[in-house]
Amino acid sequence: MSLALYSLHMAFTVWSYPTRILFGAGSAAESGREAKNFVSRRVLLVTDEGVVRAGLARLVEASLAESGLESRTFAGLSSNPTEAEVEAGAAAYRDAGAEGVIAVGGGAAMDVAKLIVVRSQVDRSFEELDDALGGDRFIPKVLPPVIAIPTTAGTGSEIGRAAVLTVASTGAKTVIFAPSMLPKVAILDPELSLSLPSGPTAATGFDALTHCLEAYLAKGDHPMADGIALMGLELIARDLPRVYGNGRDIEARGGMLKAAMMGAASFQKGLGACHSLSHPLSAELGIHHGLANALCLPAVVDFNEQVVPERVRRAGAIFGADPGAGGCGRALRQLRTKLGMPGGLSAVGVTREHLPRLAALALKDGCHGGNPRPCTERDFLDLYTASL
Ligand SMILES: [Fe+2]
Numbered sequence: 001m002s003l004a005l006y007s008l009h010m011a012f013t014v015w016s017y018p019t020r021i022l023f024g025a026g027s028a029a030e031s032g033r034e035a036k037n038f039v040s041r042r043v044l045l046v047t048d049e050g051v052v053r054a055g056l057a058r059l060v061e062a063s064l065a066e067s068g069l070e071s072r073t074f075a076g077l078s079s080n081p082t083e084a085e086v087e088a089g090a091a092a093y094r095d096a097g098a099e100g101v102i103a104v105g106g107g108a109a110m111d112v113a114k115l116i117v118v119r120s121q122v123d124r125s126f127e128e129l130d131d132a133l134g135g136d137r138f139i140p141k142v143l144p145p146v147i148a149i150p151t152t153a154g155t156g157s158e159i160g161r162a163a164v165l166t167v168a169s170t171g172a173k174t175v176i177f178a179p180s181m182l183p184k185v186a187i188l189d190p191e192l193s194l195s196l197p198s199g200p201t202a203a204t205g206f207d208a209l210t211h212c213l214e215a216y217l218a219k220g221d222h223p224m225a226d227g228i229a230l231m232g233l234e235l236i237a238r239d240l241p242r243v244y245g246n247g248r249d250i251e252a253r254g255g256m257l258k259a260a261m262m263g264a265a266s267f268q269k270g271l272g273a274c275h276s277l278s279h280p281l282s283a284e285l286g287i288h289h290g291l292a293n294a295l296c297l298p299a300v301v302d303f304n305e306q307v308v309p310e311r312v313r314r315a316g317a318i319f320g321a322d323p324g325a326g327g328c329g330r331a332l333r334q335l336r337t338k339l340g341m342p343g344g345l346s347a348v349g350v351t352r353e354h355l356p357r358l359a360a361l362a363l364k365d366g367c368h369g370g371n372p373r374p375c376t377e378r379d380f381l382d383l384y385t386a387s388l
Pocket residue numbers: 155207210211275289
């Protein structure tokens with residue numbers, strides 16, 4: 001069954017929040033003790049070069065060693081994971097004789113960690129495992145453990161059951177999903193995000209904002225997701241401008257880590273048209289996922305306001321929006337400016353000539369299945385145009 005169908009194939013709804021989460025400054029030092037609950041000897045640490053340079057991988061390696069665990073580190077990742085990177089990580093996992101994976105990094109590291117444990121048990125191509133094609137039926141109900149330690153506050157992948165990679169044969173960003181891919185433990189340590197520069201801080205933060213807002217506006221009956229999404233938006237309205245202004249503000253960094261995690265908790269309800277617009281922008285033009293969301297979200301909110309005006313107003317009020325029509329979209333554009341982001345897609349190299357192909361790809365993307373207002377290819381073209 002696909003991700004979208006997971007809660008819809010039955011006559012009743014599924015609400016599921018099972019992850020163990022450690023939060024607090026210094027909590028990364030607990031990673032060894034936590035890992036010891038799931039593995040006895042060896043783990044693979046999956047991270048990226050930036051995290052290694054910042055000394056954050058060393059912190060976790062030390063904790064693992066202290067708990068008597070051997071670790072091998074794999075840092076061959078880019079910001080948009082490819083199949084080749086996952087296969088290299090899977091080879092490192094096999095060579096190390098690892099029993100589980102610790103991810104230290106942003107969404108890419110956490111997603112690759114999940115895909116490595118999938119690959120350790122499944123021989124099929126990632127194209128066959130595509131969630132949109134029902135690939136989850138090939139993924140075992142039990143996988144080796146993943147422990148996720150985010151260093152950015154954006155994707156919330158640390159409590160998510162899905163991973164995204166660009167599949168070589170299709171060139172498309174592909175979602176792989178299975179409940180067994182859920183990390184066993186998420187460790188949210190705000191000290192690990194203190195050194196993230198202001199640009200990525202703003203972009204990843206806007207991804208978290210988009211998750212909360214799209215989940216809140218998504219169709220479906222999920223009061224838990226709605227409540228978590230609204231609280232996530234409150235944290236973001238308070239703390240995203242603070243961390244952008246002062247990256248060393250540990251309390252605000254903690255708030256953003258919570259909000260990012262809450263965004264992912266809430267989007268099990270569903271996402272929306274903004275993610276369908278942003279996925280082709282990243283896959284085709286290499287635009288950062290969070291930035292792509294930031295550039296498309298106001299137009300999507302304006303588009304959805306016709307069908308869910310009360311929800312749009314309520315979310316807008318959190319960002320100080322005026323209660324009139326279009327207020328939420330305007331407040332989001334102002335926030336974007338405050339965070340030093342460009343005012344539209346044309347500023348990042350998107351032209352009118354790109355739009356028909358992007359719109360066709362957006363229509364194929366599964367995320368808009370959750371959008372409260374149905375989207376046609378023409379709507380996607382109009383939404384891109386409004387976001388230029
Ligand atoms: Fe996202």
